[in-house]
Amino acid sequence: MLLAESVETHAPPRKRRAQTRRWFHRRTLVLGLAILGVLVFIAAAAPLLTPYNPTVQELSNALKPPSLAHLLGTDPYGRDVWARLLYAGRIDISVAVLAVLTPFLIGTGLGLLMGYYGGWIDLVVGGLIDLVMAFPFYVLIIALVFVLGAGLQGVFVAVALIGWVSYARIIRGEVLSARDREYVLAARASGFGDARIVLRHVLPNVVTQAVVFAMSDIVVVMVGIVTLGYLGLGVPAPTPDWGSMIFDGQTYITSDWLIATVPGLAVVVTGLALSLIGDGLADVLRT
Amino acid sequence: MSEPLLEVRHLTVRLRSSRGVLTAVREVDLTVGEGEAVGVVGESGSGKTTLLRAILGLLPAHAEIVEGEIIFRGRDLRRMRRGELRKLRGAELAMVFQDSLTALDPIMRVGDQIAEAPRTHLGQSKSQARATALRLMAEVGIPDPPRRMRAYPHELSGGMRQRVVIATALSCGPKLLLCDEPTTALDVTIQDQILRLMRRLTEEIGAGMLYVTHDLPVIAQLCARVAVMYAGQLVEVGPVVDVFSRPRHPYTRGLLASVPAVQIAGLPLTSIPGSPPDLADLPDGCPFQPRCGFAQPDCLLGTFPLVDLSETRASACTHHELLDGLSDLTAGAR
Numbered sequence: 001m002l003l004a005e006s007v008e009t010h011a012p013p014r015k016r017r018a019q020t021r022r023w024f025h026r027r028t029l030v031l032g033l034a035i036l037g038v039l040v041f042i043a044a045a046a047p048l049l050t051p052y053n054p055t056v057q058e059l060s061n062a063l064k065p066p067s068l069a070h071l072l073g074t075d076p077y078g079r080d081v082w083a084r085l086l087y088a089g090r091i092d093i094s095v096a097v098l099a100v101l102t103p104f105l106i107g108t109g110l111g112l113l114m115g116y117y118g119g120w121i122d123l124v125v126g127g128l129i130d131l132v133m134a135f136p137f138y139v140l141i142i143a144l145v146f147v148l149g150a151g152l153q154g155v156f157v158a159v160a161l162i163g164w165v166s167y168a169r170i171i172r173g174e175v176l177s178a179r180d181r182e183y184v185l186a187a188r189a190s191g192f193g194d195a196r197i198v199l200r201h202v203l204p205n206v207v208t209q210a211v212v213f214a215m216s217d218i219v220v221v222m223v224g225i226v227t228l229g230y231l232g233l234g235v236p237a238p239t240p241d242w243g244s245m246i247f248d249g250q251t252y253i254t255s256d257w258l259i260a261t262v263p264g265l266a267v268v269v270t271g272l273a274l275s276l277i278g279d280g281l282a283d284v285l286r287t
Numbered sequence: 288m289s290e291p292l293l294e295v296r297h298l299t300v301r302l303r304s305s306r307g308v309l310t311a312v313r314e315v316d317l318t319v320g321e322g323e324a325v326g327v328v329g330e331s332g333s334g335k336t337t338l339l340r341a342i343l344g345l346l347p348a349h350a351e352i353v354e355g356e357i358i359f360r361g362r363d364l365r366r367m368r369r370g371e372l373r374k375l376r377g378a379e380l381a382m383v384f385q386d387s388l389t390a391l392d393p394i395m396r397v398g399d400q401i402a403e404a405p406r407t408h409l410g411q412s413k414s415q416a417r418a419t420a421l422r423l424m425a426e427v428g429i430p431d432p433p434r435r436m437r438a439y440p441h442e443l444s445g446g447m448r449q450r451v452v453i454a455t456a457l458s459c460g461p462k463l464l465l466c467d468e469p470t471t472a473l474d475v476t477i478q479d480q481i482l483r484l485m486r487r488l489t490e491e492i493g494a495g496m497l498y499v500t501h502d503l504p505v506i507a508q509l510c511a512r513v514a515v516m517y518a519g520q521l522v523e524v525g526p527v528v529d530v531f532s533r534p535r536h537p538y539t540r541g542l543l544a545s546v547p548a549v550q551i552a553g554l555p556l557t558s559i560p561g562s563p564p565d566l567a568d569l570p571d572g573c574p575f576q577p578r579c580g581f582a583q584p585d586c587l588l589g590t591f592p593l594v595d596l597s598e599t600r601a602s603a604c605t606h607h608e609l610l611d612g613l614s615d616l617t618a619g620a621r
Contacts, residue, residue: 189382190377
């Protein structure tokens with residue numbers, strides 16, 4: 001009796017509270033957001049957290065063990081490892097996010113066109129997708145960066161050229177099933193133009209899957225950028241990057257193991273945080 | 288009578304299916320006058336919905352109009368350019384869908400959905416369209432419109448949602464309302480409210496209505512004329528009162544005998560034996576002949592188009608005189 005009453009009278013606020021609870025009861029999502037929040041904060045506040053410049057060499061101070069002055073010691077060129085770690089985080093995280101944004105937009109746009117119109121555009125773009133999918137991700141991205149030239153610009157373009165494929169496939173599939181729903185027919189029966197139907201009725205209903213995928217894609221892209229940095233194809237030399245830090249530090253792995261291990265751990269922790277967020281988001285949005 | 292609002296002439300629609308080409312709508316002739324409500328009755332799969340979608344020019348990709356004209360206010364919709372037809376849809380020609388849950392965009396607020404067509408077709412500003420939406424929601428009997436317009440479809444009950452669907456259809460003051468069983472999914476009391484509402488609103492704006500359903504009592508309540516559809520063809524047309532009291536086709540008679548509310552008191556309910564024919568494999572002659580209690584040898588031969596019986600009535604049955612004087616609706620049922 002009491003229960004029934006409270007359900008009746010408090011239905012709307014209850015629903016809203018239930019929804020908020022749904023978001024925060026996903027431990028994976030909360031944990032991932034917390035870790036990423038800390039990482040982003042540390043990276044963004046880098047100038048406040050270290051007095052050192054990450055690129056200035058001080059050879060007399062090379063390979064120092066951790067101390068109060070240098071929390072994680074110094075690298076072979078006398079640069080503070082903590083400072084480089086923070087500034088590298090800035091670069092790697094922001095580049096990964098930006099590098100996912102472009103293929104997300106391109107892929108979503110093409111996927112919408114393919115799914116809604118079908119026909120020749122579906123055939124042509126579908127063929128391109130199959131072509132890109134036929135190659136392993138790293139083979140293709142390394143080859144493209146070679147052709148486009150090493151450095152951030154090359155990485156951006158290469159990731160965009162390859163990454164859109166997954167988004168286009170996801171969105172196309174979703175649009176195909178949404179296209180025949182009655183609300184799309186109803187929108188057509190209301191005389192709306194294709195652009196309005198696709199952007200206001202189809203896109204908002206299908207974009208969830210692409211957003212969920214983007215979260216896990218950021219991880220892949222970040223690891224890709226770090227890998228390119230390790231191979232000397234990524235962020236150019238003096239600018240810190242976790243990949244090039246690992247490469248520079250690996251020679252000293254037996255004596256000064258922190259130099260290579262710490263950026264490696266940073267990659268793992270960031271990847272973990274993003275994966276947790278992706279899983280959590282998928283749970284929340286797909287139910 | 289002046290020129291009808293909608294005149295469908297000899298409309299034939301074919302569908303490509305995995306089992307070959309089917310004729311879903313065969314040579315249908317139908318008129319709807321200004322402000323007139325016409326019902327189309329038929330079982331599932333009789334081609335009712337395909338007929339509506341053909342009129343709107345929104346057939347699915349595997350369907351095609353192969354013959355016929357659809358004259359709306361003096362112009363053939365089939366000869367119009369896509370853009371022209373699009374401007375008519377939603378503005379002069381509006382459709383009310385069966386399932387309000389799927390016919391509304393699940394993630395758009397209902398107020399925005401009602402306001403969308405007036406913004407597109409009438410060029411209303413955001414605030415004007417909002418006012419239109421509020422007015423329409425009040426007109427269709429949604430309590431507390433300012434609050435409800437911010438709701439999402441799943442937050443409303445089925446009856447409220449169907450009112451929203453009707454409000455979207457009426458939002459631009461259409462001349463013709465095409466209704467695809469809009470009350471089938473609702474329970475009987477809500478159904479009655481919605482029917483009264485539709486009748487009142489279409490009368491107010493003087494709109495014609497083409498109402499497709501399998502529900503005979505709904506037609507009796509709402510429409511002046513009725514067309515009975517079987518296997519993609521019209522088998523009987525006439526004023527509702529005449530058709531329901533003196534059916535001129537055995538199929539109509541069978542339908543009436545199977546409805547408790549229409550069926551004559553004291554007689555047992557009967558259902559039509561058998562099931563509707565497979566459109567890919569129609570029987571010879573009259574499509575209803577295998578299920579018909581009055582079938583004659585010549586029902587197996589030739590075609591059975593609608594033939595005018597009087598100014599207002601037509602039947603596709605060549606032996607309709609056999610139905611004369613039968614008050615017992617169960618007679619002839621096997």
